[in-house]
Amino acid sequence: MINGANGLLPILSFDAQTVWADLATVAAPHLDSQGASRLEEALGGIAHSVAVERHYIDRDYRDTFSQFHSKRFKTPDARCIRLHFFRKKIDRNDLSNSKALQQHYLGYSVIRPTRPNCIGRTLISPESRPTIKNASIRTCQENVSIQGTELTANGFPFISQDADVTVCAQASLWMLTRYFSDRYPLYPEFYPVQIGNLTRDYSVGRLFPSSGLYVWQLAEALKQIGFEPLLYSRDQYSQKPEKCFHTDYFDHLLYTYIESGIPVLAAFHNHVVVLFGHRSDYSLVGSLVPLGNCPFTFSSELSTAYVGNDDNGTPYQLLNRCLPKKKSSELIPYSIEQIEQFVVPLPEKVFLQAESFETLVKAILQRADVGYQQLSKAIASEIPILRLFLTNGRSFKKQLKERGMGSTLVEEIYRNLPLPHFIWICEISHPALYPDSVLGEIIWDATRNAYEPDGWIALHYPEVLVVDRGSALNMPQDLQRFPIKNWDSYPIYRSNLQEVK
């Protein structure tokens, strides 16, 4: 059924007579059949109503129109259409009740008058995608107004390349930077042409129409925005498992940054996507076996796929370990093994990288003086499983009360302990407890140099807490040992990623 087909906000509800192809008719000429098919792949069976907001002025497309399309002899429309998706059938009266409407709102997609790709700025709920249920992902929020009715959209930004100003490199940069500007006031919003111009001083030849970017230019663009990007190349991190203790060391580092809640740009042979979550199979935890002479295992070994946005696909696709046997809208058409490089947009105050933190942690845990074999019978009773991630001190402290930290003494000391903005954490658990609970953790100052061995903030085993009183009070290292009498396991730290319901 189509309500108000000739109005400025037609509402289309799917039924026996009205199908997704009809959406292309209602949203013509902006939405073509290919665009309607992509939307159906992303939302078919989930969205039952679509509100078509005509004559929508989209800030991203308007930027592209002003800077590029307006200079052509034949110009496309300067306005867009915005589609709002709802998980139940709605009628026009529902539009005035934002509280009731919010429960059914799945998000929006801007439709540009561009060819070959018309899907513009899009933010739809990850819950619209059953294939990523139970995955852990990073999202952001936007406020949306439909004729004055205020709603909130939650998800990870998506856009398709327009093949003029943006190809996949700029589209991926846009998705990444829009996530950061939506989530953190620190980062300004960048429009597609501005994204392209970020590499103006680091390019040979013209910028528009774009012929692509080198991976180092992706990193350079992120640097211009205020990040301190790190580059990882698979050929530099492909040590044998028995030497590096990981089945795939490169993948382990990628997982560690994603587990830290930092979306990354993953580059294949000539394509790039944004990865912002992972799906793990926790039923495998009991069968994990340490590699080489390593006495512990890592949570990254349980990860089976990443969740990402590929501008050639649809939002929230899975990147699996194996190459998809056939094309599917649910899968990125590559495998994890085919990632050749990735770029991590680290915040300014993270000087210690993941692999260096891991090196320090492995050394500490295996030492004869402060290792767990020496100080913790509880941990030594089984093969420990480690989870490494970056977080900020504020979020860590926010969860202390709820988590309990296994002991009131530890909770109280952590609460009083001055912390740097960013901290690296290595949680220590047992297969029987993971992924629900942990037994302890090592906290390391992420603003320290890897060659400074006194960068630790705390070492917490069930029976003992070692705290560096010195760094907490901006003095030389002063390691104090607190015995813990009554201890228990406590909930894992969950703040970096949200589980998809």
Added chain:
Amino acid sequence: MTNKKLELIPDEKSMAQPLFETEQAHQAFLTTLQEEVKAELDQQREARRQSEERAKQHLIF
């Protein structure tokens, strides 16, 4: 109030004890830890440089 007198928790001194009994033992700990990790950290620094070089050749379009 000097930093030395600040307490992380009330009555801290009765609950905590230094991890190392002497400053000499503490320094020995730091030195050996530094030696243990140095080779691996050096290797990581080189891997970073090589990754950056590789990124100059890797075109995305």
